[in-house]
Amino acid sequence: MVALESTLRILSLGAGGFIGSHLASHLLARGHTVTGVDIHSDKIGELLEHPGFTFVRQDIRDTGFEVERLVAEADVVIDLIAYANPGLYLRQPLDVFHLNFTENMKIAEACVARGRRLVQFSSCEVYGKTVARAAPGKLIDPEDPALATFREDETDFILGPVSKHRWIYASAKQLLERVLHAYGLEGRLDYTIVRPFNFIGPKIDYLPSDTPGFPRVFPHFMEACLKGTQMKLVDGGRNRRCYTDIEDAAACIGLIVENPGGVCARQIFNVGSPKNEVSIRGLAELMRDLYATKLARPGARLPSIVDVPAREFYGPGYDDSDRRIPDISKARTLLGWEPRYDLRETLERTMRHYLAANGS
Ligand code: UDP
Numbered sequence: 197m198v199a200l201e202s203t204l205r206i207l208s209l210g211a212g213g214f215i216g217s218h219l220a221s222h223l224l225a226r227g228h229t230v231t232g233v234d235i236h237s238d239k240i241g242e243l244l245e246h247p248g249f250t251f252v253r254q255d256i257r258d259t260g261f262e263v264e265r266l267v268a269e270a271d272v273v274i275d276l277i278a279y280a281n282p283g284l285y286l287r288q289p290l291d292v293f294h295l296n297f298t299e300n301m302k303i304a305e306a307c308v309a310r311g312r313r314l315v316q317f318s319s320c321e322v323y324g325k326t327v328a329r330a331a332p333g334k335l336i337d338p339e340d341p342a343l344a345t346f347r348e349d350e351t352d353f354i355l356g357p358v359s360k361h362r363w364i365y366a367s368a369k370q371l372l373e374r375v376l377h378a379y380g381l382e383g384r385l386d387y388t389i390v391r392p393f394n395f396i397g398p399k400i401d402y403l404p405s406d407t408p409g410f411p412r413v414f415p416h417f418m419e420a421c422l423k424g425t426q427m428k429l430v431d432g433g434r435n436r437r438c439y440t441d442i443e444d445a446a447a448c449i450g451l452i453v454e455n456p457g458g459v460c461a462r463q464i465f466n467v468g469s470p471k472n473e474v475s476i477r478g479l480a481e482l483m484r485d486l487y488a489t490k491l492a493r494p495g496a497r498l499p500s501i502v503d504v505p506a507r508e509f510y511g512p513g514y515d516d517s518d519r520r521i522p523d524i525s526k527a528r529t530l531l532g533w534e535p536r537y538d539l540r541e542t543l544e545r546t547m548r549h550y551l552a553a554n555g556s
Pocket of ligand 1: 281282394411412413414427428429430431435437516
């Protein structure tokens with residue numbers, strides 16, 4: 197690990213979530229101090245005693261939340277506040293808009309008012325669909341990975357119609373990015389935007405039967421392993437994702453927070469593992485295979501893999517990103533970062549975490 201010239205006072209809003217919890221551990225190990233704000237602390241139990249960590253249990257939507265005071269006390273602000281699960285985009289689109297845009301704007305404006313640097317989490321969802329999905333049957337080679345390899349400052353965004361309300365999340369994040377860019381153009385905000393590509397690791401989400409929420413695909417498949425039930429493939433599991441180990445992600449975002457030589461000023465970074473591309477069907481098969489060959493108790497019932505129509509699984513308003521591969525040349529060049537973990541390794545570690553947490 198490279199020694200730091202100076203340590204930072206970091207305000208992390210949303211520190212109790214999946215990304216926030218891993219990131220806070222990483223930043224504390226680097227010698228920084230972190231003030232974490234969140235409604236929940238169950239994912240950061242082990243950090244609460246850390247001398248460098250201060251926890252503020254707070255809903256940022258509460259009228260009494262003193263965002264400007266906390267921002268003023270920090271050197272850098274990380275904004276992770278988000279509803280970031282597709283199930284929520286479909287069930288609570290207005291809440292998704294208000295939290296991901298309106299509330300995030302207040303944080304950005306506090307950074308403008310107090311002259312603080314902002315590391316804003318956005319999403320690879322902003323890229324939307326590929327040209328191949330938008331123009332079916334029109335391309336010579338729709339499988340060319342170049343069509344799905346997204347570059348931060350060049351790729352156009354292709355989102356579905358308003359009636360597919362899943363896109364409200366991508367639209368809110370996109371608009372937020374554009375507002376930060378505009379503040380930057382006026383020289384009023386020093387910001388860096390992070391676009392995560394399907395981070396995965398321990399604590400990613402609760403299992404569907406554990407909470408009333410609607411988690412991402414990994415916990416659905418994990419629960420199917422634990423209970424020997426069905427892994428459900430929405431629309432045949434044809435869509436593809438590039439899964440990124442949360443440890444790789446935290447290392448990259450740690451560099452973005454530290455901002456060596458100011459290289460991250462007014463930059464957008466894809467953070468992802470291009471080599472880890474897999475279809476959702478492939479993910480189900482890989483998890484079932486890992487479970488059967490390495491993790492299950494002898495005689496355990498294995499999950500089955502079944503197809504379900506999207507409308508049955510999500511209800512109306514569903515649409516999807518078909519494929520998204522991060523171009524990470526910017527993170528490589530400016531930060532010297534390279535993802536290290538392959539998907540099998542990451543899945544095994546993550547599955548072991550859930551098995552241990554469920555007494556298996
Ligand atoms: N999906 C699935 N079965 C599930 C949950 C999700 O086939 O039990 C699909 C979903 O339709 C999408 C992909 O898995 O194509 C990834 O969904 P996720 O909720 O993990 O988040 P996203 O990557 O879309 O943000």
